[in-house]
Amino acid sequence: xxxxxxxxxxxxxxxxxxxxxxxxxxxxxxxxxxxxxxxxxxxxxxxxxxxxxxxxxxxxxxxxxxxxxxxxxxxxxxxxxxxxxxxxxxxxxxxxxxxxxxxxxxxxxxxxxxxxxxxxxxxxxxxxxxxxxxxxxxxxxxxxxxxxxxxxxxxxxxxxxxxxxxxxxxxxxxxxxxxxxxxxxxxxxxxxxxxxxxxxxxxxxxxxxxxxxxxxxxxxxxxxxxxxxxxxxxxxxxxxxxxxxxxxxxxxxxxxxxxxxxxxxxxxxxxxxxxxxxxxxxxxxxxxxxxxxxxxxxxxxxxxxxxxxxxxxxxxxxxxxxxxxxxxxxxxxxxxxxxxxxxxxxxxxxxxxxxxxxxxxxxxxxxxxxxxxxxxxxxxxxxxxxxxxxxxxxxxxxxxxxxxxxxxxxxxxxxxxxxxxxxxxxxxxxxxxxxxxxxxxxxxxxxxxxxxxxxxxxxxxxxxxxxxxxx
DNA sequence: TTTTGAGTTGTTCGA
DNA sequence: GTCGAACAACTCAAA
Numbered sequence: 001x002x003x004x005x006x007x008x009x010x011x012x013x014x015x016x017x018x019x020x021x022x023x024x025x026x027x028x029x030x031x032x033x034x035x036x037x038x039x040x041x042x043x044x045x046x047x048x049x050x051x052x053x054x055x056x057x058x059x060x061x062x063x064x065x066x067x068x069x070x071x072x073x074x075x076x077x078x079x080x081x082x083x084x085x086x087x088x089x090x091x092x093x094x095x096x097x098x099x100x101x102x103x104x105x106x107x108x109x110x111x112x113x114x115x116x117x118x119x120x121x122x123x124x125x126x127x128x129x130x131x132x133x134x135x136x137x138x139x140x141x142x143x144x145x146x147x148x149x150x151x152x153x154x155x156x157x158x159x160x161x162x163x164x165x166x167x168x169x170x171x172x173x174x175x176x177x178x179x180x181x182x183x184x185x186x187x188x189x190x191x192x193x194x195x196x197x198x199x200x201x202x203x204x205x206x207x208x209x210x211x212x213x214x215x216x217x218x219x220x221x222x223x224x225x226x227x228x229x230x231x232x233x234x235x236x237x238x239x240x241x242x243x244x245x246x247x248x249x250x251x252x253x254x255x256x257x258x259x260x261x262x263x264x265x266x267x268x269x270x271x272x273x274x275x276x277x278x279x280x281x282x283x284x285x286x287x288x289x290x291x292x293x294x295x296x297x298x299x300x301x302x303x304x305x306x307x308x309x310x311x312x313x314x315x316x317x318x319x320x321x322x323x324x325x326x327x328x329x330x331x332x333x334x335x336x337x338x339x340x341x342x343x344x345x346x347x348x349x350x351x352x353x354x355x356x357x358x359x360x361x362x363x364x365x366x367x368x369x370x371x372x373x374x375x376x377x378x379x380x381x382x383x384x385x386x387x388x389x390x391x392x393x394x395x396x397x398x399x400x401x402x403x404x405x406x407x408x409x410x411x412x413x414x415x416x417x418x419x420x421x422x423x424x425x426x427x428x429x430x431x432x433x434x435x436x437x438x439x440x441x442x443x444x445x446x447x448x449x450x451x452x453x454x455x456x457x458x459x460x461x462x463x464x465x466x467x468x469x470x471x
Numbered sequence: 472t473t474t475t476g477a478g479t480t481g482t483t484c485g486a
Numbered sequence: 487g488t489c490g491a492a493c494a495a496c497t498c499a500a501a
Contacts, residue, residue, distance in 0.1 A: 133499070141478065141498055148499085224480080270479080337480065376479090388493050389481045396481090455482090459493090466494075 001026040001084060001169045003077070005091040007099075009122045009241035010054045011201045012061045014159035016120035017090040022163035024088055028171055029062050030080070031055055033070040033181050037102045041285070041367055044360035046329040047239075049190040050199050052183035054240050057200035059178070065168040067175035070182075074106045081113055083173040089115055092122035092241070095275050096367045097282035123238075125156040125245050125272055128279035138280035140382045145276065146269040159247045193329040193363065197236070204237035208248055212255065219260040226321075226332035227405035232264070233330070235364035238271065245271065274372035277382055284381075285355070285371040293380035297461055298350035305349055307448050308339070309357055311410075314447035316423050317397035318342050320410035327410070329363035334400050340377035341391035346454040348461070351378035379462070387462035390455050397423035413443050 004021040006029060012018060021027045033051075035042050043051065059066040069076045080086065089110055094103065107117045121127060131149040132138055139145035184190055198206065211232040215222070222230025237243045245268055252261050252268075278284050288294055307313050311322035321335035331339070336358075343354045355374040359365045375381025379389075401407050404422045408415040414422060416436035421428035425438060426447060433440065440446050 135499095139499085143478070144499055266479085334480080341481090383478070383498090385480080386478095386494080391480090392482065463494090466496095 003089040048183040053199040204243035274368040278368040288380040314445040
């Protein structure tokens with residue numbers, strides 16, 4: 001019999017390893033919650049909730065045959081082989097540094113036991129080792145990575161169908177019930193998050209179809225407007241592999257090409273770029289990619305970090321974003337940039353604290369995308385924004401949430417403020433505040449930093465960094 | 472090796 | 487209100 005080890009590929013359609021296992025013969029499908037090898041990259045709270053429902057859905061697709069385990073993957077796989085007559089094991093590749101290390105070790109161990117091991121690519125359009133510059137080194141700038149590296153490489157494979165026949169066998173080794181994995185929190189905050197989503201494979205396909213039929217129509221501009229449904233919202237499904245980038249890529253290529261579709265395709269390529277960075281620079285989640293930023297005077301902890309996390313900074317667009325994150329496990333991309341810039345450049349807090357908070361709160365938390373994006377906004381990453389690019393939360397709010405629909409949705413205590421003052425309530429005349437039942441410092445906080453002075457502080461710190469002698 | 476052109480997402484200031 | 491320049495050079499990629 002053949003082990004099909006599900007990991008970040010929780011789907012039955014377009015699953016190369018599952019296809020291989022089905023061809024090989026009888027399948028023993030398993031999932032292992034491996035916290036013991038993840039160390040500081042252990043899955044966050046929101047991701048665990050998503051995973052819980054994704055596993056339930058996958059198990060249904062496999063007619064209840066998915067065996068669940070938790071613990072060290074190598075030990076569990078060895079036991080599985082000892083308890084069953086295993087001839088081969090199939091899985092799809094993961095790219096987090098700890099998983100690469102672990103899987104390499106497991107592959108060797110199983111091979112030594114006489115088990116045939118085969119891994120496939122199910123989650124990237126191009127393998128990170130495949131897209132390199134002519135001199136064999138990895139790209140550090142997105143545009144040439146995508147245009148020359150990706151688009152001139154071999155086209156991504158076309159999606160595979162669900163295996164038309166899957167034969168399952170009895171697993172002789174006892175496994176866990178889904179509830180016993182302990183993925184759901186003790187305090188039931190998960191209900192409010194998960195009600196915003198259909199975290200199934202079908203939900204992924206529905207989201208893709210809805211997006212490609214509706215949201216894409218005005219994607220290029222609309223994707224910046226957090227009140228609009230112009231973004232794909234596919235990120236959690238892509239992270240857990242409930243849909244593959246190949247399915248999305250080919251569905252998008254099947255349509256008449258225009259600049260909206262091209263913009264969306266390049267967003268899929270940003271995901272690839274993040275994975276390439278993580279693969280070639282495995283220190284990405286923990287170290288500044290540009291070493292000189294090690295001397296940047298970023299701070300750690302304190303009241304301001306807490307205010308940011310709780311959505312109580314006194315800047316409405318920031319607070320709306322942070323509350324969207326807390327309530328739904330998601331934040332619109334434009335707002336992620338605004339809150340990120342604010343944390344790093346106005347509060348002067350280290351980007352790793354933002355990364356850690358997102359990691360815990362996002363249902364789409366992804367080591368590659370999360371760390372590459374935080375380094376980008378902090379200015380210390382690959383292809384990073386110039387240091388003088390500091391987002392102004394008032395202007396950004398006025399520009400991208402003109403009608404205030406998004407901000408009022410998540411900061412309802414300001415819903416009666418007129419548009420003119422919605423993004424800067426501290427400038428509103430007393431009678432306007434009274435009329436809107438807003439009492440600054442009571443019903444809504446005063447700004448925790450001054451935009452002008454904090455901006456100047458950040459610019460000065462960046463400038464000092466530049467002028468310092470290299471160590 | 473040297474040269475050349477280009478680089479996701481912004482803000483402010485002054486004309 | 488609108489528009490262009492300044493912000494600061496630097497690194498990357500490719501010819």
